[in-house]
Amino acid sequence: MANTYLRQTPLAHLHLDARAANEAADATTGVHIGERLLLGMINLRGQRSNPDFGPAVKKVVGAALPGVNETSGKPEGVHVLGLGPDEWLIITPTGEEADIHANLERVVGEFHTAVTLTGESMTVIRLAGAHARDTLAKGCPMDMHPRVFGPGQCAQTILARADMTMHQTADDAYDIIVRRSFAEYVWTWLEDAAREYGVRVITGLR
Amino acid sequence: MLLIPCPYCGEREESEFHQGGEAHIERPKDPYKLTDEEWADYLFFRDNRKGVYLERWVHRHGCRRWFNVARDTATNQIVAVYKMGSKPPKSITSRGTMK
């Protein structure tokens, strides 16, 4: 891992702290947008068909292996996104990923698995507010109506032609996981799309 | 725009997928026994069927899994979706339009 005092988030150059200090949210703010800083991420591949695999992972991670497009755990703590029939993304608070990764490697090493730290390649943009869903719907081909997509669900899909993993964390809040190199593009696209609803930057998201 | 039912993610829009050509084409067990024409047939020649066609698709921007789709090339209607490694549903093959 890079020296911690040199670590910068993929959106550090946008000086979002200063933006947030200058632009206070009020009752008319329809969308709050911020970057969740330096979360840990571990990509896990493995065979769910092996009855011992899920419990072994749960012992380390503290959350059960969710089904495809489902999640487990709390969005503020260690949580797991089901990416595919044999693939999961484990997201951890900053700094907790190394221990979990090491423990996972030790515990699931006996199974047919791959455990890979991927946090440095991604960032998480939090979108919240009454019009968060309207904003995303402008650039996402997925049906996001509450009857088919709600809190606790996740999906890998497209946002304005960029790959994204979307996790609905609450009725009106989403975590948008995008590649580091797409972060500025997605951020500026989101801000533009949210402008008509009144958009404000939030900071200090962990 | 097609709505394609990924066997893992459910219905998603076509823009999340890529088509991967005709399905169920097996590599010949002993290529050296083939004539040039037979080898070329395996490598290059595909059905250009009007009607139900079996093809491979990948959920490229979603779960990134490959699967099979039976699609009517005249109407673009998707008749069936089934996982890699499984045979097409009998309801399709019994129509007599397949190889």
Ligand SMILES: [Zn+2]
């Ligand atoms: Zn899929």
